[in-house]
Amino acid sequence: MAVLAECPMCHRKQSAKSKQCSCGQDMDKAKRSKKVKYWINYRLPDNKQKREYVGSFKDLNGYSIEDAKKAQGKRVVQKAENRLLDIKQDTKTPFKQLSEWYLGLEKVKALASFETVKIYLNKFNTEFGNRLVADVKLADLENHQEKRRKEGLKPKTIDDELNYVKTMVIKAFYNDIVSGDVLKTFQRIKRLLRKNANRRDRVLTREEYERLLAASQKHLRDILVLGYWTGMRKGEIIKLAWSRVDLKARLIRLEACDTKEGKPKNIPIGEEVQRVLSRIPRPIHDDHVFLFNGNPILKRFETAMKTACKDAGLIWGRKGEGGLIFHDLRHTFVTDMRRAGVPRTVTMSITGHAPKDMNDRYDTVDDRDRLEAIAQLESYRSNVDQTVDQTLPQIV
Numbered sequence: 001m002a003v004l005a006e007c008p009m010c011h012r013k014q015s016a017k018s019k020q021c022s023c024g025q026d027m028d029k030a031k032r033s034k035k036v037k038y039w040i041n042y043r044l045p046d047n048k049q050k051r052e053y054v055g056s057f058k059d060l061n062g063y064s065i066e067d068a069k070k071a072q073g074k075r076v077v078q079k080a081e082n083r084l085l086d087i088k089q090d091t092k093t094p095f096k097q098l099s100e101w102y103l104g105l106e107k108v109k110a111l112a113s114f115e116t117v118k119i120y121l122n123k124f125n126t127e128f129g130n131r132l133v134a135d136v137k138l139a140d141l142e143n144h145q146e147k148r149r150k151e152g153l154k155p156k157t158i159d160d161e162l163n164y165v166k167t168m169v170i171k172a173f174y175n176d177i178v179s180g181d182v183l184k185t186f187q188r189i190k191r192l193l194r195k196n197a198n199r200r201d202r203v204l205t206r207e208e209y210e211r212l213l214a215a216s217q218k219h220l221r222d223i224l225v226l227g228y229w230t231g232m233r234k235g236e237i238i239k240l241a242w243s244r245v246d247l248k249a250r251l252i253r254l255e256a257c258d259t260k261e262g263k264p265k266n267i268p269i270g271e272e273v274q275r276v277l278s279r280i281p282r283p284i285h286d287d288h289v290f291l292f293n294g295n296p297i298l299k300r301f302e303t304a305m306k307t308a309c310k311d312a313g314l315i316w317g318r319k320g321e322g323g324l325i326f327h328d329l330r331h332t333f334v335t336d337m338r339r340a341g342v343p344r345t346v347t348m349s350i351t352g353h354a355p356k357d358m359n360d361r362y363d364t365v366d367d368r369d370r371l372e373a374i375a376q377l378e379s380y381r382s383n384v385d386q387t388v389d390q391t392l393p394q395i396v
Contacts, residue, residue, distance in 0.1 A: 212324075213225070251267065334347055
């Protein structure tokens with residue numbers, strides 16, 4: 001049996017006595033800073049190798065070499081008593097502990113959706129946090145779905161909660177923290193909502209968009225302009241930083257950590273967006289583009305949207321027939337790009353949608369294509385405006 005130390009830089013597991021990792025990380029310094037995770041490594045009686053994270057043991061600290069030796073001692077005793085085959089790590093791991101491990105992963109913390117993931121895992125843990133992972137069965141999850149439904153939650157919300165937990169379980173399985181039995185339980189749970197059953201097809205007319213702009217507060221109006229002319233998601237817009245904006249090249253360059261799909265993308269800046277971004281002052285104390293009373297708009301702005309829709313004579317929300325939500329601006333952008341004759345692959349490269357087939361994957365799109373696409377969209381919407389103006393009754 002051996003105690004292994006995980007490098008905080010490259011995550012390579014090596015002897016706990018290592019002073020320097022092959023990647024150059026000073027292991028002694030990392031150990032003193034409590035940044036090194038410890039694992040124990042041993043072989044089962046069937047000669048299969050087993051590796052366990054020390055933090056998965058009850059009351060043991062995964063960053064403590066002393067606790068790592070205690071965990072090793074437990075397995076030494078069990079090996080001597082021929083009880084190693086009975087060991088299943090997930091039998092002693094509660095969901096709350098598994099969530100702490102998962103949310104502590106650097107790759108997970110870098111997700112643009114990290115806060116959302118955290119919220120949904122916390123919701124799940126209100127019911128299952130103290131339950132051992134191995135004790136949760138398929139019937140328990142199905143009962144949970146039904147309970148959530150009776151609480152008035154929408155099918156998509158219930159599905160999202162279990163999907164985030166399922167993603168965590170898959171990650172734990174591939175890190176040897178839970179067994180295949182646990183993974184099987186979550187793979188068998190069926191979604192309440194059929195695929196694409198919740199898809200929206202609400203598209204704003206130009207006249208509706210203008211009314212909404214006129215009824216909006218200034219900070220919301222600028223955000224609406226970006227949504228309408230770039231197809232960016234709400235989260236991408238409110239988190240947009242000046243370091244991502246290149247007004248000279250007329251591009252917004254989002255990094256992988258800024259997008260829901262986890263991939264970088266360049267978004268062209270048209271005339272309307274250029275005017276908005278050019279007039280917004282750049283504060284010294286904060287890099288966020290959109291501020292309200294000097295602070296970043298990091299929370300939802302549904303109240304402002306709801307008020308603007310009411311004043312504009314539009315229905316707000318998903319429940320009302322023809323109701324409007326912010327994400328509909330993205331639908332409108334994609335629809336108008338198609339109507340303007342922009343190739344699908346160009347639109348997908350701007351919005352971040354994944355290629356659908358081989359032809360899409362091999363159709364290379366560059367920034368020039370994206371800028372030309374926005375020019376096409378501007379031309380199309382300008383012609384639509386003229387048509388609408390000519391059909392409107394003249395007020396004398």
